[in-house]
Amino acid sequence: MGLENVIAEALPEVLTTRLDSLINWARKSSLWPATFGLACCAIEMMNATTSRNDLARFGAEVFRASPRQADVMIVSGRVSRKMAPVLRRIYDQMPEPKWVISMGACATSGGVFDNYAIVQGVDKIVPVDVYIPGCPPRPEMLIHAVMMLQDKVMKESVRDRRDIPEEEAREAVVPGTLPITDGSTARQNTLPESRPYTIASRHERRRSN
Amino acid sequence: MSSATIPPQFEIVDRPLDTQMTISMGPQHPSTHGVLRLELVLDGEMVVKATPDIGYLHTGMEKLFEYKKYQQGIVITDRMDYLNPLGNNLAYVMAGEKLLGLEIPERAQVIRVLFCELQRIGSHLVWLGTHALDIGAMTVFFYCFREREKILNLIEAASGGRLTPSYFRIGGLMMDLPAGFENRCKQFLDGFPGAVDEFHKLLSGNKIFQRRTQGIGYITAEDAIDWGLAGPCLRGSGVALDVRRANPYSGYEKYDFEIPTEPDGDVWSRYMVRMREMKESHKIATQALARLRPGPIKADAPKVVLPDRQAMKSHMDALIHHFLIVAEGFDVPEGEVYHPIEASKGELGVYIKSNGGPKPARVHFRAPSFVNLSALPMMSEGEMVADIVAIIGSLDIVLGEIDR
Amino acid sequence: MSSEPENTEPAPSPLVAALQREHPEWFSEVIVAFGETTFIVPREHIVAASTFLKAWPEGRFDLLADICGCDRGVEEEPRFEVNYHLFSTTKYHRIRLKVVLNEEDAHVASVTGVWRTANWHERETFDLFGVVFDGHPDLRRILLPDDWQGHALRKDFPLRGYEPYSLK
Numbered sequence: 001m002g003l004e005n006v007i008a009e010a011l012p013e014v015l016t017t018r019l020d021s022l023i024n025w026a027r028k029s030s031l032w033p034a035t036f037g038l039a040c041c042a043i044e045m046m047n048a049t050t051s052r053n054d055l056a057r058f059g060a061e062v063f064r065a066s067p068r069q070a071d072v073m074i075v076s077g078r079v080s081r082k083m084a085p086v087l088r089r090i091y092d093q094m095p096e097p098k099w100v101i102s103m104g105a106c107a108t109s110g111g112v113f114d115n116y117a118i119v120q121g122v123d124k125i126v127p128v129d130v131y132i133p134g135c136p137p138r139p140e141m142l143i144h145a146v147m148m149l150q151d152k153v154m155k156e157s158v159r160d161r162r163d164i165p166e167e168e169a170r171e172a173v174v175p176g177t178l179p180i181t182d183g184s185t186a187r188q189n190t191l192p193e194s195r196p197y198t199i200a201s202r203h204e205r206r207r208s209n
Numbered sequence: 210m211s212s213a214t215i216p217p218q219f220e221i222v223d224r225p226l227d228t229q230m231t232i233s234m235g236p237q238h239p240s241t242h243g244v245l246r247l248e249l250v251l252d253g254e255m256v257v258k259a260t261p262d263i264g265y266l267h268t269g270m271e272k273l274f275e276y277k278k279y280q281q282g283i284v285i286t287d288r289m290d291y292l293n294p295l296g297n298n299l300a301y302v303m304a305g306e307k308l309l310g311l312e313i314p315e316r317a318q319v320i321r322v323l324f325c326e327l328q329r330i331g332s333h334l335v336w337l338g339t340h341a342l343d344i345g346a347m348t349v350f351f352y353c354f355r356e357r358e359k360i361l362n363l364i365e366a367a368s369g370g371r372l373t374p375s376y377f378r379i380g381g382l383m384m385d386l387p388a389g390f391e392n393r394c395k396q397f398l399d400g401f402p403g404a405v406d407e408f409h410k411l412l413s414g415n416k417i418f419q420r421r422t423q424g425i426g427y428i429t430a431e432d433a434i435d436w437g438l439a440g441p442c443l444r445g446s447g448v449a450l451d452v453r454r455a456n457p458y459s460g461y462e463k464y465d466f467e468i469p470t471e472p473d474g475d476v477w478s479r480y481m482v483r484m485r486e487m488k489e490s491h492k493i494a495t496q497a498l499a500r501l502r503p504g505p506i507k508a509d510a511p512k513v514v515l516p517d518r519q520a521m522k523s524h525m526d527a528l529i530h531h532f533l534i535v536a537e538g539f540d541v542p543e544g545e546v547y548h549p550i551e552a553s554k555g556e557l558g559v560y561i562k563s564n565g566g567p568k569p570a571r572v573h574f575r576a577p578s579f580v581n582l583s584a585l586p587m588m589s590e591g592e593m594v595a596d597i598v599a600i601i602g603s604l605d606i607v608l609g610e611i612d613r
Numbered sequence: 614m615s616s617e618p619e620n621t622e623p624a625p626s627p628l629v630a631a632l633q634r635e636h637p638e639w640f641s642e643v644i645v646a647f648g649e650t651t652f653i654v655p656r657e658h659i660v661a662a663s664t665f666l667k668a669w670p671e672g673r674f675d676l677l678a679d680i681c682g683c684d685r686g687v688e689e690e691p692r693f694e695v696n697y698h699l700f701s702t703t704k705y706h707r708i709r710l711k712v713v714l715n716e717e718d719a720h721v722a723s724v725t726g727v728w729r730t731a732n733w734h735e736r737e738t739f740d741l742f743g744v745v746f747d748g749h750p751d752l753r754r755i756l757l758p759d760d761w762q763g764h765a766l767r768k769d770f771p772l773r774g775y776e777p778y779s780l781k
Contacts, residue, residue: 035239039266039609040291040372042243043335050354065239080612082758083236083244083265090237112284116765116774117269117757136372264756271741272765276772307647434676434702437730448702455705546647547698547709549678558698560681575679575698583733612756 020157027071027097028150031060034070034094036087039077041104041136048139055139060146067093072149073126074142078106079119091126099153101145102128105135228252236265240343240598243608245582251594259589259597261582266612274572278538279305279379282572287373289574290610292332295324295364296552298377300574303458304548304559305379308541309513316504317381318460323394323497324364324376325459326490330401331360332553332605333483333490340480340602341412344421349411356404359397366390380514381507394498401491409484422476426588426600429474436584439577440555441486442604445479447472452551464493476596476603483605513539538567547575554578554605576610628706631671636662651709656721659697659712663727666699672706674699677724680734682742684768692716693744697724714744723749741766 037045048055055061064070067090079087091100102122105111108131110120122128129152130145137145235246244265250258270289274282286297299321306313313321338353361371366387368374376383412418428438433446443450451468453461469485471478507514515534516527541563549558555577562571581604589600629650632640639662642653654662666674676699683694697710712721723746724731735746736755743764746752754761763770 034237036237038244039268040288043291043372046339047354047358050358051351052355052358063239067237078266078268080265080267082267086236086244086265112288113268113270113273115269115273115772116770117267117272138371264754264758267756269765272770272772310647435729437677437728450702456707544646545651545696546649547679547696547707549700549707556678556700558679560679560696560698562683570685571681571683573679573681573683575681579733579737580730583730 021154023158024154024156028153029059030062031072031099031146031149031153032062032064032070033060033072033074033101034067034090035063035065036073036090037076038079038083039106041076041107044136044139045074045076045103045142048142053139053143055143055146058143058146058150067091068095070094071097072099072101072146074101074103075107075122075126075128076103078111078113079122079125080117081119084119084125087122088125097156099129099149100126101130101132101142101149103132103142103145104137105133108133111135229257234597236262241601242339242606245601245606245608245611247585247597249594249597254593254595256589256592256594256597259586261585263579263582263608263611266608268609268613270613271572271574274569276568278567279541279569280535280538282569283375283378284373286574287370287375288609289613290332290552290554290557290576290578290607291372292335292607293328293553294373295328295376296332296550296557297574298375299325299459300548300550300552300557300559301572302377302379303550304546304561305541306508307546307548308544308561308563309379309510309539310542311380311508311510311513313381313459313508314505315460316502317506317508319497319500319502320382320386320506321377321459322461322464323494323501324367326494326497327360327363327394329490329553330487330494331357331364333487334360336483336553336602336605337408337412340599340605341418343598343602344418346412346415346418349408352404352407352411356401363390363394363397366393378507378514380510381505384518385506391498391501394494398491398495398498402488405484405487405491413481413484419477421596421599422480422603423473425476425592425596426603427473427475428584428588432587433474433584436587437580438555438584439580440551440553441479441482442555442581442584444468444470445482445603446474452549452556456549458548458550461493464496466493476599479603479605540566541569549575552577554607554610555581574610574613576613578604578606578608579611582606582611628672628708635669636665639665649707649709651711653711653713656712656714659710660722660724660727662710663697663724666708666710667727672708673701673703674706674708676700676702677728677730677734678707680724680731680738682738682744682766684742684766687769690715693719693742695721695738695744719744720747721745722747723752725749740764743767 047053049061073091073094102108106113107122110118119125130149132141132145134141230251232249232251233246234249235241236244246262246265248260248262249256270285273285283298283301286301287294289297334353334357338350341349364374365371367390368376368383428446430446430448433443433448447470449468449470454468466489469482469489471481516530520527521531543563543565545562547558547560549556557577558575560573561569564570585600585604589597629643639654639658640652644651666672677697678700679698681696683696685692685694691713693714695712699708699710714721721744723735733755735749736752738744739746739752740754740756741764757765
């Protein structure tokens with residue numbers, strides 16, 4: 001929205017508590033998830049939007065294909081090592097405020113796949129707000145997680161959730177960091193020294209402090 | 210200005226413009242059914258070359274099988290093709306049974322057939338909903354999931370799990386059907402043909418859908434066989450090949466059903482094949498339900514099959530026996546088998562190599578989606594970029610199975 | 614499996630006998646077990662044998678169902694196996710061809726010229742086992758990232774990999 005940034009900067013300590021509850025209410029009532037189906041849990045995530053479960057009742061049914069338009073990333077399924085950089089990149093592309101729901105045992109901890117291919121928990125790549133157990137969780141559990149996230153949103157302050165500065169946002173997405181698939185060029189291309197997903201977002205830095 | 214003063218980066222203007230453009234589609238794309246990535250070389254809107262890039266969901270399952278006992282492996286198969294978990298269970302347990310030489314009682318066979326066909330319908334419903342959604346028809350998705358929910362409820366009633374049932378075990382079933390299951394199942398089966406007619410009404414007569422699918426993604430029968438296609442993709446090219454007929458298992462030879470084929474080999478043909486297959490699966494499930502007789506559900510193989518739960522509560526021996534099988538597993542004779550079944554997406558083959566002992570030496574899955582997807586570059590050459598999603602949808606791929 | 618005795622292997626012996634009569638140098642070693650027929654084909658003959666089987670009027674193995682690699686163990690010699698599962702779309706026969714390879718010289722000729730579907734199967738086997746298919750048009754990793762070290766399904770590759778995943 002942007003308005004809260006201006007107000008928070010102009011009047012750092014005044015006005016923000018009441019503003020918080022207004023903006024948080026607006027934010028929590030329409031959480032737009034990014035379409036990020038990975039594995040089995042994605043089917044249950046789709047199921048949560050259908051007529052029987054109807055996630056729309058809680059304002060979170062507008063699945064956006066573009067991360068630029070999304071507020072919540074629902075990591076639904078196991079994250080492989082090949083997918084991890086992509087996932088981080090999509091997270092970086094989402095504008096603040098952004099939240100992450102780790103759906104299912106695989107996203108939360110690697111689940112039954114304790115092996116070379118799977119990242120043992122998506123929280124090694126992105127900060128997670130709500131974890132859902134289950135393999136796969138039922139759609140009702142996803143709805144519960146969304147409601148828990150709404151509670152969490154209500155307790156936050158607008159000052160914690162500001163947009164990333166523009167230069168940082170640009171830095172976060174380096175073109176050509178996905179490996180090129182064509183066999184002839186793949187061998188010529190050397191991978192960049194530091195991958196873009198190593199840049200911690202402001203949100204994360206705050207958390208680590 | 211003399212040419213010597215022009216900085217080198219401006220000389221590029223003189224080069225003729227390239228007419229081809231390369232775009233990356235996925236791995237996060239709503240129409241790639243998961244995390245498939247395509248590298249498309251486009252000439253205007255026409256696809257010159259499509260290169261699939263897979264492995265974004267590589268789970269290392271085949272490695273994991275080598276570290277798990279045979280009965281633990283069933284859990285992993287659920288997560289492979291997560292739209293058709295019972296099919297995966299069946300292929301895996303039947304390969305194990307082949308190695309052990311077990312004979313499965315009639316009731317267990319019938320229940321396996323019943324559940325596999327229900328699961329096939331469920332898998333096709335997800336395909337139909339997402340395929341229509343990709344092409345732009347949103348309503349169908351909700352109707353499909355409404356019907357699918359009923360199937361999931363049936364599976365949940367029997368196994369306790371919606372998506373990951375692990376219901377079939379080496380030597381039989383996890384447990385018998387719950388009381389009243391037959392009635393619930395009958396209720397669903399009675400209503401289902403009407404639902405299929407509803408889907409036809411929603412989609413098949415839709416002119417936009419027809420124009421988006423007819424004549425798109427063409428593949429001939431010879432090419433389809435050469436590319437190893439299986440299941441509805443092969444039958445959509447007019448080859449009447451079905452593992453249930455060719456190499457019957459679980460008593461499929463006793464059921465009366467047709468193998469639907471369509472001659473055209475395009476997206477529409479594959480659509481029609483699956484729509485007709487749902488009716489055939491319904492037919493088989495109805496027959497299986499009528500065939501259901503009381504009887505044992507586990508093979509007579511005490512070294513492999515877990516003892517009856519009721520006996521465990523009253524007999525110490527049964528409890529010890531249960532503990533031994535669970536803790537130590539069972540020894541499987543040395544050898545190697547390949548067991549194919551007809552999953553919802555085509556021939557699902559399981560290769561198990563055993564060196565004796567409770568853990569397999571190598572487990573490999575011949576995943577139908579993996580093979581079907583490999584023909585995508587050939588099918589999509591010369592098509593419009595918007596048709597790519599239609600072709601991907603018609604292949605009915607599941608990335609969990611492709612990447613394993 | 615004993616509950617479906619017919620059809621799992623329709624008439625194995627006439628098939629084996631006919632093949633051995635036609636080409637004894639390719640199909641001499643045969644294993645019949647669990648109702649399945651396995652021919653151990655010498656490595657240098659795999660393309661010729663495949664071409665023959667695809668066109669052979671009595672068998673017509675026109676569909677290559679699967680290729681899968683197998684690691685027998687680090688100290689075993691020969692170490693690797695490559696299994697080709699063949700299927701006939703008209704006669705519904707199934708056979709398996711097996712090629713055994715040494716670790717130092719894990720090369721086998723590609724059958725992509727015979728069945729185009731072999732392309733991805735061979736890439737997968739190369740990715741996970743490091744078996745090199747000579748003559749493959751585009752042999753590179755398929756499932757694991759391009760910068761991956763080692764071959765994951767070899768027995769000496771640890772289950773959890775060499776290092777835990779981190780952001781660096």
